[in-house]
Amino acid sequence: MTINLTIPDIQELKPRITVFGVGGGGGNAVNNMIESGLDGVDFVVANTDAQALALSKAQRIIQLGVGVTEGLGAGSHPEVGRAAAEESWDEINDHLSGSHMVFITCGMGGGTGTGAAPVVARAAREQGILTVGVVTKPFNFEGNRRTRLADDGIDELHRHVDTLIVIPNQNLFRVANEKTTFADAFAMADQVLFSGVACITDLMVKEGLINLDFADVRAVMRGMGKAMMGTGEASGEDRARHAAEAAIANPLLDDVSMQGARGLLISITGGPDLTLYEVDEAASRVREEVDVDCNIILGATFDPNLTGTIRVAVVATGTDATMVQALEPAKSHASRTPLEVRRHVPVEPTRVAAERAAVATPAPTTSEAIEHQVEAAVAEAITFDNPTPSHGHEDDGVFVEPYIPAADSIHDADEPAMVQDEPVPSVYVPSHAARPDGQRRMPRTEELPVVARRTQQEQERPDTEPRNARALFKRLASNVGLNLGQSQPVERDETAYSSADDAAARSAIEAGPARTSRVSPPAEGAQGRLDLHGRQPAPAPQKEHLEIPAFLRKHG
Template identity: 45%
Template sequence: MSENQEHTLNSSTVIKVVGVGGAGGNAVNRMIGDGLTNVEFVAINTDDKDLARSEADVKISLADDTSRGLGAGADPERGAKAAQDHQSDIEQALKGSDLVFITAGEGGGTGTGASPIVARAAREQGALTVAVVSRPFSFEGRRRSASAEQGIEKLRGEVDALIVISNDRLLDISDRTISMIDAFHNADQALLAGVKGITEILDANAYINVDFADVTSVLKDSGTAIFGMGRSRGQDRAVQAMELAMSSPMLDGEIKGANGVLVTFFGAQDMGLFEMSSAMDLIHDIAHPDANIIWGSALDDSLGDDMAITVIATGFGFNEDSEEAGQQTNELLTSVAVQSAAQAVQAQMDQAPAVVQAAPAAQLSQPVQSAQPVQAAQPDASQSQQTQAAPVAAPAAQPVSAALPQVAPQAPAEDDDDEGYSFDDMMQIPEFLR
C-alpha cells in the first residue's frame, strides 16, 4: 500500500467518542480541551443542566417524564430505560461510524445503565466498539461499587473491547495531598489516554501509522482489554518506558499471554528505530508466541528528550494453546491433589499410636512382624496365630476433594521492587497527550 493510499484510508475512517452520563461528559470535555482531533464528540445525559455544559458536537438529552432532565438518580435501570426511549436519536448520532469509543464512569445511573444500550446500537451499525470506563473510588461506597461491577459486566457483552481503569489505582500513585478535583481530573486524563493511544496511530499524519483494519484485528471481539502507559528519558528511555507501561499500576491484569497488543510510541523527531525495536522485544517476550502485535508512533515535540508509550493488550485465554494449557493445568492440579491426599493419609498413619495386646510369655519369643502402613498385604494364617500385635488401622480412603481443603492456598508474593511511582512520573498526560 502506498503512502498516499494509506493516507486516504486513514483520513476516511469515521471515529466518534461518546460520553455517557456525568463522568463521560466530563471526560469528553477534557478530550476536547486537550486537543484530541479527527474525531466527532457526542454527549448523552439524563441531566440537562450537565448536558448544557458539554462542548460536544452532538448532544442527546435522555430526559423523560420521570427524570424531567434532572438525572437518573443513581439508578441504572432508569438510565437504561431512558436510553431505550431515545434509541432512534442514539442510532442517528452514531450513523456512519467506523470506530466508536464509549466513555463513562461506572456506578452512577446514566453512565452505568445507558452505556450498554449505546454500545449495542453502535455494534448493530457495524462499528468497531470500544468502551473505556472508570471503576469508582472505594470511598464512594459499596453500593456504588456493586452497581459499577454489574454495569461493567453488562457492558462487556455489548462491546468489542472493554478497558476498565480503576480510580483507586490512580489514587494510589497520586500525592496524598491531592484534592478531590485533581483526583477526578486524573481519572478523566486516564480515559483520555486510553482513547488517544488508539486514535493517534490511526491519524494519517502520525510518524508511523497503521490502518483501521490492523486496529480492528486486535480489538474486534476481543473482550477484556488492559491498558498501561509509561514515560522515561535517557539512553534506555524506550525500554524503561515500556517496562513502566507493562507494570503500570493502571493495568487491571497482566499482559502475559495476550493474543493481541497495540503499542503507540510518543516522542520528538529523534525517536530511533533501534530503541523502539528494543522496547518491542519486551512485548514479544511476554505476549503469546503467535500474538497479533501492532505498533505505531506519533510525533510530539513537547516531550523534549522524553519518550512515552501506551500499551493496550487483548485476547486472554481464547485460543487452542490456552485450552491445551488449561487441560494440562487441570491434570497437574489433579496430580497434586492425589499426592496431597496420599501424604495426608500417610501422615495420619505415622502419627497413629500402635496398640499392642500383651502376649503370653511363650509367645514373646516369637518375632513380631513390623507394621507396613503403605502395603496392604495381609499376613498368612500361621503368622496371625503366632503374633497378637494388632495392625495399625489405616484411615478410610478419602476422595480427592476431601483432601483438598487440607492444602492451604498460597497467597501471591508481593513485589518488593514496587517503587510506588507517583502520578506525575507515571502519566504526565497533560504534557505529552495534548
C-alpha cells in the same frame, strides 16, 4: 447521456472515531479530553440530567428520556437510565451513524451510566461499529451498594462491546499523595482514556515511518473481551526501556496482566532524534510480556514537540483468554469419546449398571453430582490423551465400561419400612336367604274349609247319578204313591242319609269355623284325586236344592 466521474475526497475516506460519554462521569471525561486538545475524533455526550448537559463542552448532546425523567436525572437507579436510553434509541443511532470506531466512557455505579451505557453499546454493535468501553469503578468509601451496581453494569456492558477497559478509582491512591486534589485525581483516570484514543488516532493520522490503518486496529480489538491500556514517557539515558516499562506497569488499571493477551498494539512516538535502536529496544521490552503467538502490531510516528522524549503506548486485548483456553480442552475432551472406547462399550451392561446404581445410590446432592461429572470428564480426557494402541485385531471378550462412582453400602435397618394403606371398608350386602330343600306338599283334606271338605267327600263317592236329583225323584214318587219295588228301602236309607247329611252340613255352616274342627273326614281320598299338576279338579256342578211344593207333599 453524460457520465460524470469525480475523484473522491481523501478526507472523506479517513476512519471516523467517536467518543461517546454517558452520564456524569462520561461527560466529565469528554470535557477533559476536549481541554487536552485531542483532535481527529467526534465527541457526543448523553445524560438524563439537563443541568449536567448545560455544562458540557461537546457540540453534540443527547437528552435521554425526556418522558421518563423529565431532565431530572436517574436517581442512582440503573433501570431508569436503561428506560431513558431506550426512549432515545433513534437519536442515539443517528449520532452513531457513519462511525467506524466508538469509545464509550462512563462511570459505573450510578443510574445513567450503569443503565444507559449497555444500550448505547448495543446500538453501536448492531451497526457493525468497532466498540470499545472505558469505564471506572467507584471508590470504596462510596459504599457496597454502589460497588455492587457497578459490577452488574460492567457485566452487562461486557456482553455488548468488543473490548472493555476497567479503571478502578481506588487505584488512584497508588499515584496520588496527600496534596493531590480531587480534580487532579480524576484527571489521572481520564488520562488513560486519552492515551488510548490518542494512541490509535496518532497511528492512523500522523506522519510516521511505520503507519497503521484502521483494519490493523480492528484486527487487534474486534471481539477480544477485556483489555488494558498504558502509556509511558521517558527522557534521558535509556529512555526507550523506561518508557516501555512505564507503559506495561499501569497502576491505574484493574489488576490485569498482559500475559496471555491475544492481541497487542504498540505505538512509539518520538521527536526527530528517535533512533532505530530505541524503537527496537522499546518494542522488544513490551514483546517480552506476551506470548509468542500473540498478534503484535507496531507503529512508529514523529512528533516535533517530543524532541528529547520518547512515548510508548500499549493496548493489550484478550487478556482474559487464558481462562477460556484452559477450559476449552476440558470441554472438548468431556464432550468427545475415543473411537476405540465407543466401539467396545456394550449397551446392555451399561444400562444394567446404571439401573443398579440408580437403585442402590440415593439421590446425590448438587455438589456431589458436580464432582462426579468432573471426575468422569477427567477420566475421559486422560483416555483421549493416552489412547490404547491398536494391534489390528479386536478382542470381543473385553469390554470397556464407563466410569460409575461406587455406591455406598446401605443397611436394611436404615431403609424405612413401606407403609401400606389400610383397606377401605366396603358396604355390607346381605346374601339371599336360603330356601329349604324340602319338597312342596299339597294341603290335606282336614286343613281345607268345610265347604271344600264336603265337596271333596262328595267327589270321592262312586255315584254315577247326582244324588240330589235322585233324592228328589224318590220324594216325588213317595208322595204320589208310586211303588218302586225292592229298591225302595235302599232308596229311603240313602235318602235318609242324604237328608241327615244335608242337615249336618247346614248346622256346620251356621255354627261357624269354631265347630269345623270336630269333623275330620279322611284325607286319603282327597290326595288320590289330584290332576297332573297337583291341583284339585273343579267340583261338579250341583243342581240347586228345590223345595217340595205344598200340594205335592204327603198329608196324613
